[in-house]
Amino acid sequence: MERMRAVLVHDGVLAVADVPQPAPGPGQIRLRVTRAGICGSDLHVRLDPDASADVAAEVGYADFMRSKERVVMGHEFTGVVDAYGPGCRRRWRPGQAVVALPLIRHGGDVHMIGLSAKAPGAYAEYMLVAEDATMPVPDGLPTDLAALTEPLAVAWHAVARGEVTRRDPAVVVGCGPIGLAVIVVLKALGVRHVVASDYSAGRRELAWACGADVVVDPAVESPWAQLGDGPVTSAPALYGSGLDALHALRSVPGLPWWSVVGAAQRLGAGPRGAVVFECVGVPGVIDDIVTHAPFRSRVVVVGVCMQPDTFRPTLASNKEIDLRFSFCYDPAEFHRTLHLVARRRLDPRPLLTGVVGLDGVPVAFDELTRAGRHAKILVDPWRA
Structure with a gap:
């Protein structure tokens, strides 16, 4: 079995390990990861995943990562198509740059990529995504910016x-x-x-x-x-504005002031x-x-x-x-965001403050827990 390098978290400790390279199942694509973002929720979950797992269980997801499990995190990512599993439509050529929603099915169950032991994430050289949840990166969009889609x-x-x-x-x-x-x-x-x-x-x-x-x-x-x-900013000002408007409207004989107020409210006045x-x-x-x-x-x-x-x-x-x-987004919002970044309608470049290899992930996590110069540190799994 092929092996690869990945960052595992266990009991709050991050460490690089040699793990089996994943094999894509039905409807899945294996990506060669090119960038992964470190999310603020990753910082929280690293230290106390059990609290998040308890909440996830309350809303019906029982497989959120636990502290005693060994998990590959990373749910913000971009990569290139490496291999297809059975039953795929093979929409993109090998080497095509893509992004994907961080959700994948294994059998009939949906799992959160990078936040479950059953769906290893992007702090690794390779990862699995769902073909149907994958979207091609528009031509000319730099890898660092594509990774910020999520x-x-x-x-x-x-x-x-x-x-x-x-x-x-x-x-x-x-x-x-x-x-x-x-x-x-x-x-x-x-x-x-x-x-x-x-x-x-x-x-x-x-x-x-x-x-x-x-x-x-x-x-x-x-x-x-x-x-x-x-x-x-005060109750008297709020009520006073209503009285002033009523006084002005009722000074006009025969004016149906209630209709005017209703029309103004529908237009966003007030x-x-x-x-x-x-x-x-x-x-x-x-x-x-x-x-x-x-x-x-x-x-x-x-x-x-x-x-x-x-x-x-x-x-x-x-x-x-x-x-x-607010918690997440829908697939259309994800797609729209990707293309707005590609068209420079959204410019996230000021967010980018560092890139590290897999060996630099533990230090990057520590840096991000301190409110300083960093906003978004990306992981390049192939960086020395």
Whole structure:
């Protein structure tokens, strides 16, 4: 049996090992991995996969990785077609650069690539993907950028969950890799005023590079003070605006003011808040956002918080805060993201801060746990 090099995690320890090269099954393609991204969720899962596995089991997936298993992680990747399994349509020639959704079937079961012992991921020289979930990389798209399709698709879906328009002020709380990707997507969609907030000077510099219009250190100044006078920030102002509009409309004899108000609401008029993206994932952040965000804000929770958390529902109700949660993306969003990057509509180049070989993965994980100069470190399995 052919062998290959891969990075295994076991009880939180990452180490390079010599393992069997995978053989593609029915409907599967073996890829020769060319790049893999280190995701923030990988950092969490490395140290405490059991908490994530318990949650996954609650939503019906029983095969999420556990600490006692030996797992090849890596669910952000690109590679070239190396071999087909039986029953494939062989859509692409050997050597064709592709990306794929990090999901694969073994028999009748669906598994999460890079997050299950049953679906080894991309921190390896070779890996398996589903042919139907594979998409060719457009000509001319650099390998490093193709590898960012998956995290950018996560950001695209999060922005879609926020239903952001160009005139909505947006606040990105936390400028780690996913927060930076959200900034890239917001600016690509033409959102005019994006405020980014992070305690790390290095991450603030990256937020500027990704296109944020205002970048703040929340230890020094409030991101909410950067939204201007548009959003409503107090109950008297909200109710007062309604009374002022009613006074103006009722001064016109015979005007059906209720119809005018209804039409204006359908057109999006009236008090609006900000669209806020929580990209931190630690307890207390949601409550802080609910406390300080303008009235009628839409809050999209993108950060993965593994501990129980609390916020004050009565405050959120009084301010009519929409609280939404975002996790993944659909295949069409993944495909759209790939082609937007290829057409330079999305420019994730500021996210790229390093490339390591398999032997450098443990150190890269340690670097990424510290909020510094790094955003996205890629793995090149063939790099010395």
